[in-house]
Amino acid sequence: MGRARQTFERRQLGLTLRRLRSAAGKSQQEAAKTLGKARSRIVQIEDGEGAPPAADLDALLDFYGVDPDEQETVRALAAKARKRQPRRSYVDTLPDAFQRFADVEASATNICTFEPAIVPGILQSPKYVRALIAEWGEIFPSESATEVEDRIAFRRARHAQIFVPDGPQSVRAVVDEVALRTTVGDTEVMREQLAHLLALNDRHACLDVRVLRSGVFAHPGRGGGLTLFGFGDRGCPVAYSSVVYGPSVYLDDQSDIAVMSRIFEHTYRNALPADESRDLIEKVLKEFS
Known part of the structure; x- marks a missing residue:
């Protein structure tokens, strides 16, 4: 999958996933192996140049040991990252x-x-x-x-x-x-x-x-x-x-x-x-x- 255009929502999602991965003590290579993808795909996601499909996101959140409440927040953020509507500001x-x-x-x-x-x-x-x-x-x-x-x-x-x-x-x-x-x-x-x-x-x-x-x-x-x-x-x-x-x-x-x-x-x-x-x-x- 190629790199998507970086948007603020994708950047926020990527930064969140990077923080969660770091807190879990996992490497980008380990995260990629969990998804069966190349490490470059995790780099793209964390750089805000792509939003993972729902199944991949769930797999990452489980791998990072994220609690259920925060998982729901990250899923909602990912949904916004995938469906960006034309607008001048992000709330x-x-x-x-x-x-x-x-x-x-x-x-x-x-x-x-x-x-x-x-x-x-x-x-x-x-x-x-x-x-x-x-x-x-x-x-x-x-x-x-x-x-x-x-x-x-x-x-x-x-x-x-x-x-x-x-x-x-x-x-x-x-x-x-x-x-x-x-x-x-x-x-x-x-x-x-x-x-x-x-x-x-x-x-x-x-x-x-x-x-x-x-x-x-x-x-x-x-x-x-x-x-x-x-x-x-x-x-x-x-x-x-x-x-x-x-x-x-x-x-x-x-x-x-x-x-x-x-x-x-x-x-x-x-x-x-x-x-x-x-x-x-x-x-x-x-x-x-």
Whole structure:
């Protein structure tokens, strides 16, 4: 079977199957042997250039020891990958959408991110993450302590996947000054978060953090956050549009990507230079001391 055109749904399916295979400790060769196929077929599927037939998918999920609930989610994702309808955006309404976001994030070679009122997720410190989750306590009052800890552990694991030697070649992040000065949790949380920003920027050559002053004029990103994922020669870019609540929305139509890229580049250009951004973060850190 030849390579199919890579679509976002196929890419998500491939990344999910790659993660499940890795978690099961299986090689691509072993997976291919289970299907009676060449290893190149598993490579195609995991690269998002094909969706396996239902019988092959079931065989892989059983071989990887995937639990029944997650099997149903992967089957639903595969159904979308096989039946893509013409559209400009993809809305991920299936369970565990944040895990699939992390799969896309970890596979990117270049990341550009901006949030208008909070520190972008990729830069959040452990206490800041916990404080943000606590703010949702009244929204999800039935959430157990175990579920909260699971969410925090997932965030930490997600961060650990990014700033590694084989991680993204470039991460550009624009942080709104409002996010630096708005107390999330308490002053101790903010001190940790601001120090975390400075440490990340010093430690990782791939990271470029810029601060957007709160009084900047003509700011097209003011209404919402966005993240752009680039994949080099392994696929077309994808944009993620963040919302306060609701399903994950991805854009992979190239005209939409162009607009989202212009929004980010405009925001990035209007932010302070790297050295001035660092000076401002240090200043705000002292204000919280």
